[in-house]
Amino acid sequence: MNKDYLINTVEIDCPICNKAHSLEKRKRLTQCLVKGEIVDYEEVYYLCQLTDGEENEFVPAGIMDENLLRARDAYRTYKGLLTSNEIAKIRGFYGISQSDFSAMLGWGDVTVTRYESKTIQDETYNNIMRMAFENPMFALESLDKHKDRFEVEKYKRIRNSITHKVEEFGNSYLKKQEINVLYVSYQEESEYNGYKQLDIRKLASVIGYFASFVNNLYKVKLMKLLWYADTLFFRRHGRSMTGLVYTHMPYGALPIAFDEIIHLPTVKVVEEAIYEDISYKIIPNEEVNVSNFSLEELSVLETVATTFKNYRAREIVDYIHKEKAYTDTEAYQIIPYSLAKELRELR
Incomplete structure (x- = not known):
């Protein structure tokens, strides 16, 4: 190489x-x-x-x-395991040390230290750490369960930190569960999900990418960018990038759970009054981590973002209305990824 x-x-x-x-x-x-x-x-x-x-x-x-x-x-x-940096990021999320994170989860004092320095965790331990990050309520319950591992003042300080995260991000976790419920019928790989199970972490990263690099990103425009990213990636590599399932709607392709996915933690939604209507502007909630993407994914995201960066919502809706994947499907029908081979060339 x-x-x-x-x-x-x-x-x-x-x-x-x-x-x-x-x-x-x-x-x-x-x-x-x-x-x-x-x-x-x-x-x-x-x-x-x-x-x-x-x-x-x-x-x-x-x-x-x-x-x-x-x-x-x-x-x-x-x-698909947490990297050493991602484990450290979870600790940083709650502001706790390696030994405190281990104690909170009921593990040996140096378990997390080993995972961040040399030992590769098994899937069970990995899932527990991931759950502690994705669901602050789970972290709080774990801390309370193992409170005898902490001095009183330290326990109170850590509990206050986790409680704040519950209040701040608890809704995000619930939204993820709602998304999973809506996709329960699309667990098997098929032409409807682009032969990929829904990857919420990847989806959150993609939304964060577009929020950072596309001007004036509103809800309608974001949904079209997601469709182009998934279909272009499918055309190039034979599978979708996120596993989203899209339906034929009056304003173009719209993913199932479109209301829920804009509440993922990489972005925040700001309501704006435009004339007599309320619009939902999508802005980044954190810096884009390009290491979350492969080179192939970055190539597709850059192509889509560059093509539609300055498009207004109405313009991108008109553009997608001319795609064969849209004209060859009926209203409210799922748009199969097999039609991605007919996607118009993007620059």
Whole structure:
């Protein structure tokens, strides 16, 4: 694999040529075997330009540990597990330490420390940590269940922090459950969901991406951007990006659970009065994390965002009305992804 680029130069004692000089600190995309799976990850190394031949690079012990962690995180991503950074993000969400997070969940004191540094968690532990993040009420119940693991003042402080998150994000969790209920009939992969089960985390990331990079994003326009992202990705790769199911509605393709998905945590909705109507403007609630997307996904998102960035809602509705996927389906009928092959070319 040949993706290799310079990070910076570092003045150190070179163990290869035994001279003090500037070495290139570089990064490359490479592969390794983790738990029986070959994964791609970014490896950092030093390059000695004073030495000819193949033995002109080395990896210090500290950076080797970082490389191993990146490889393990690549495996976690491949298996749908939380990465070390995502686990740390959950702790940061509640403002607690590694040992406190372990105690809150009833685990050994160093369990979370190991997960953030070297050990790959199993699916059961992973799901518990994810639930603690996605459902603050679950985190609160876990804390109360294991309150004897904490000093009184620390318990009160952590409980206040989690209670605040319950009040702030509890509605978001309920919306996710409502979305799952509406998609219970679309659990099997088919041409209706683009041969992909609904991925709410991916959906939230996609909505956050469009909120960050598309001007004047309102509810109607967002729904059309989602359809174009899913259908273009399907045309290129044979499956949808999010697993949303779309129906033929008067104003174009509209995903099932359209009212609920705008309440996912990556965005917030602001009501605006436009003449005598109320419109719902979508604005980002957090910075876009491009690592949530593959290069193929980013290519599709950039294409859709660039094409429709300055379109008004009415213009994108008119545009979608001319798509064969729309003209060849009846009102209120599900639009099959098989019609994505007829999608007009986007620039």
